Amino acid sequence: MSTLLENDQAESISTPARRLQATMAAARLSFTWFGVRKSLSTRQRDQAADSFGAEGKFLSAGKKLLDTSHPAFRAVTAIRGQAIHFWKGMSLPFPEPGVRLIRQDAITHFDERIAQFQEDLGDAVVELEGRYDELRQAARERLGELYSAEDYPPTVVGMFEIDHDYPSVEPPHYLRQLCPELYEHECQRMQARFDDAVQLAEQAFFSELTHLVDHLTDRLSGQSDGKPKVFRDTAVTNLTEFFERFRLLNIRSSPQLDELVQRAQEIVVGVSPQQLRDSTNVRQQISAQLGAVQASLDGLLIDRPRRNILRRPR
Known part of the structure; x- marks a missing residue:
């Protein structure tokens, strides 16, 4: 409760x-x-x-x-x-x-x-x-x-x-009484750190999803010596594991990213690696649908350039 x-x-x-x-x-x-x-x-x-x-x-x-x-x-x-x-x-x-x-x-x-x-x-x-x-x-x-x-x-x-x-990422409470101005300054500094953390989380999720979708799309649509490329089960399972991690850790800061994750998940849900190996039609269908997600991710990358946040001086 x-x-x-x-x-x-x-x-x-x-x-x-x-x-x-x-x-x-x-x-x-x-x-x-x-x-x-x-x-x-x-x-x-x-x-x-x-x-x-x-x-x-x-x-x-x-x-x-x-x-x-x-x-x-x-x-x-x-x-x-x-x-x-x-x-x-x-x-x-x-x-x-x-x-x-x-x-x-x-x-x-x-x-x-x-x-x-x-x-x-x-x-x-x-x-x-x-x-x-x-x-x-x-x-x-x-x-x-x-x-x-x-x-x-x-x-x-x-x-x-x-x-x-578990290091503290909050201002020490004793500063509130000893030096209210310094306490307020530290509150603002830590708030800025969490604002940066939001951006880092978005970047990390975006980069991982892009990599996983690109990899699976390449495996499904590409050919080697005239035959479909061989891909490991992890090309699919890594993506499904990402969806679960995103569900647990998503902070709902980017509606566009939320939508793209949802679209990618709906495309591959219930599809096994063996089905993709056995059926050309399934492989082509999933590849085309993921290609649309891939294009949207590319567009989001252009609109949201990576920020240099880590170790930035304050």
């Missing part, structure tokens, strides 16, 4: 920026990660420069401490990629480095999933620790005289971590 009330209240908030402030929370994902690349020492750089007849100070060179293609190391880095993909998939961009906006009612789910990623990472690091001596020995053989035992910690346990927090 309370969730319905909160949704009704959110609907009644006049502007998209204020809806963002009322319904979203800032979430930051951070990593501690063992660096596998190290610059050469001055002596080593000079030696490398000599072989090319160059001066060491004009040469930049480094060495790779571990084989990152090793399955044990790849398993560790894969979890970082999965965590980032999850975080970005359930959030909207915000014009502060490393910060994104998630729905307040999704915080518990976000906490639980990050905790699972942390557990998975711990298990993967234990596996990597079991192969650490092997990886160091391989590095010793590959690096030759560039190998230095001092570059390697005694253990990799504790060298890889995932963390998250």
